[in-house]
Amino acid sequence: NAGVTQTPKFRVLKTGQSMTLLCAQDMNHEYMYWYRQDPGMGLRLIHYSVGEGTTAKGEVPDGYNVSRLKKQNFLLGLESAAPSQTSVYFCASSPRPRGSVYNEQFFGPGTRLTVL
Amino acid sequence: DQQVKQNSPSLSVQEGRISILNCDYTNSMFDYFLWYKKYPAEGPTFLISISSIKDKNEDGRFTVFLNKSAKHLSLHIVPSQPGDSAVYFCAASKKTGANNLFFGTGTRLTVIP
Numbered sequence: 001n002a003g004v005t006q007t008p009k010f011r012v013l014k015t016g017q018s019m020t021l022l023c024a025q026d027m028n029h030e031y032m033y034w035y036r037q038d039p040g041m042g043l044r045l046i047h048y049s050v051g052e053g054t055t056a057k058g059e060v061p062d063g064y065n066v067s068r069l070k071k072q073n074f075l076l077g078l079e080s081a082a083p084s085q086t087s088v089y090f091c092a093s094s095p096r097p098r099g100s101v102y103n104e105q106f107f108g109p110g111t112r113l114t115v116l
Numbered sequence: 117d118q119q120v121k122q123n124s125p126s127l128s129v130q131e132g133r134i135s136i137l138n139c140d141y142t143n144s145m146f147d148y149f150l151w152y153k154k155y156p157a158e159g160p161t162f163l164i165s166i167s168s169i170k171d172k173n174e175d176g177r178f179t180v181f182l183n184k185s186a187k188h189l190s191l192h193i194v195p196s197q198p199g200d201s202a203v204y205f206c207a208a209s210k211k212t213g214a215n216n217l218f219f220g221t222g223t224r225l226t227v228i229p
Contacts, residue, residue: 042219107159
């Protein structure tokens, strides 16, 4: 199993350009998440999905859109990139919780995005 | 507003000694706590967790302690090994919702051979 994969690994954009980050998981997980990591800030949740066709906002959703058309894929879009969106983006997935059992999230390797 | 805090950005420990990483949280609704380990250019990997109904969880060299009254948890690594050198993130979750995680800012552990 590849686990959680992210495409691309690196990208440089100019202000105002758009792009889509792709996350794929082969563990049949229901839940998927997008985080960004900035120096001194830890990881912050952008958007998440609890199943195919569903999405919801996290802590820092502004400037991003997401789609979950297939269970195994979760796309993160930047419609008009800004320098403040320079960050490392991590995708994660987890099984749906069963009762009181918590399931940890599994993370991809990250995408380093620079917006000039 | 940072709900999970790791006040020590870095920690250096001699190989074989104990490493203690600390984490504080402010939201009393958190009921599950996790530690993730991160190497450069990789995603975080799950290390150990603890439910709020417990005060200690042990897995090999790693032990997590939870003090709910103080809203504080700590990760003990003993004995520390050079391969433990990484950034450690504390994270917390609420039972309700989509198991969203709230992360601390991380502590960089360096184990000196």
